[in-house]
Amino acid sequence: MVDVVTFGEAMVFMNPQKVGPLTYITDFKKRMGGAEANVAIGLARLGHEVGWFGKLGKDPHGKYIENFIRGEGVDTQHILCDSELPTGLYFKERSAVGESRFHHYRHGSAASDFHPEDLPVEYISDAKYLHITGIFPALSDNCLATTRRAIEIAKENGVRISFDPNVRGQLWESEGEIRSVLNNLLSQADIALPGVGEGKRLFGTDDPWKIASECLDRGPDTAVVKLGPEGALVSNGKSTECVEAPNLEHEVDPVGAGDGFAAGFLAGRLEGLNLSRSVRLGNGVGALATTVTSDVEGLPSRTELNTFLRNGELTTK
Ligand code: KDG
Numbered sequence: 001m002v003d004v005v006t007f008g009e010a011m012v013f014m015n016p017q018k019v020g021p022l023t024y025i026t027d028f029k030k031r032m033g034g035a036e037a038n039v040a041i042g043l044a045r046l047g048h049e050v051g052w053f054g055k056l057g058k059d060p061h062g063k064y065i066e067n068f069i070r071g072e073g074v075d076t077q078h079i080l081c082d083s084e085l086p087t088g089l090y091f092k093e094r095s096a097v098g099e100s101r102f103h104h105y106r107h108g109s110a111a112s113d114f115h116p117e118d119l120p121v122e123y124i125s126d127a128k129y130l131h132i133t134g135i136f137p138a139l140s141d142n143c144l145a146t147t148r149r150a151i152e153i154a155k156e157n158g159v160r161i162s163f164d165p166n167v168r169g170q171l172w173e174s175e176g177e178i179r180s181v182l183n184n185l186l187s188q189a190d191i192a193l194p195g196v197g198e199g200k201r202l203f204g205t206d207d208p209w210k211i212a213s214e215c216l217d218r219g220p221d222t223a224v225v226k227l228g229p230e231g232a233l234v235s236n237g238k239s240t241e242c243v244e245a246p247n248l249e250h251e252v253d254p255v256g257a258g259d260g261f262a263a264g265f266l267a268g269r270l271e272g273l274n275l276s277r278s279v280r281l282g283n284g285v286g287a288l289a290t291t292v293t294s295d296v297e298g299l300p301s302r303t304e305l306n307t308f309l310r311n312g313e314l315t316t317k
Contacts, residue, residue, distance in 0.1 A: 032064070
């Protein structure tokens, strides 16, 4: 039994060792990534019981990912790793000017062949939280059906659902499809974790207060709107608060910050911290995730997080 269950697509990640156009980059470090697996690793590093599952190919990449995630202390007993389809892959392209770009090779991947009947029903039912994102349901119709079934299982068993919209435009047909599918999933969650850019796509506003109230109007009891280096706005309908992020001088790459935020925030909730303290943990983990170029290496241990936040009281109820 684990406290948090999450599932999705984990992929091999080829991380370029230099900034510049991928066409001319020849040196890479092999790592892994995938939003939900990143969250699971973040929670495990903070000392929580967490399980991740998904479908991986019966290829060396699948084995590498399984070993990596298990090595981080995440429960992997429900990973399915016998698919004849390939494990997904992505390359990051780091530009000297502007944001990193991704090149994904995930169409027809093992993960996209996950079906509702593959879900470990009891495992989900026994958890305290189910964490889902908007990436996995975009992979295929059966992945969307799987996400919907997982939500049903969680709801039938009193498992709280956290939802990070994680909008990945290239996986969807249209903005209309993004809005209708993701707003429907969001409406069934208990905790919504959008970023401001995602709020704009889902609700047509980039005002964090309005984004929070749009979320709460649809069903969740808690909305956390991520504001990047500014921190996050959290609301439960009764009170709304902006919680500043800690100062960080060494941001290298913002990718993975949202997953780190979700891990820190959920850790706070599991530990019984109030909403604003949970957000401070989220802000701290999210900030530290940006200190490296890969997606999970910056996720801190509890000691590293406490040192960074310089506030021991955060760890107590
Ligand atoms: O949030 C970071 C993830 O997006 C990254 O680790 C992997 O591209 C990825 C994905 O789609 O999950």
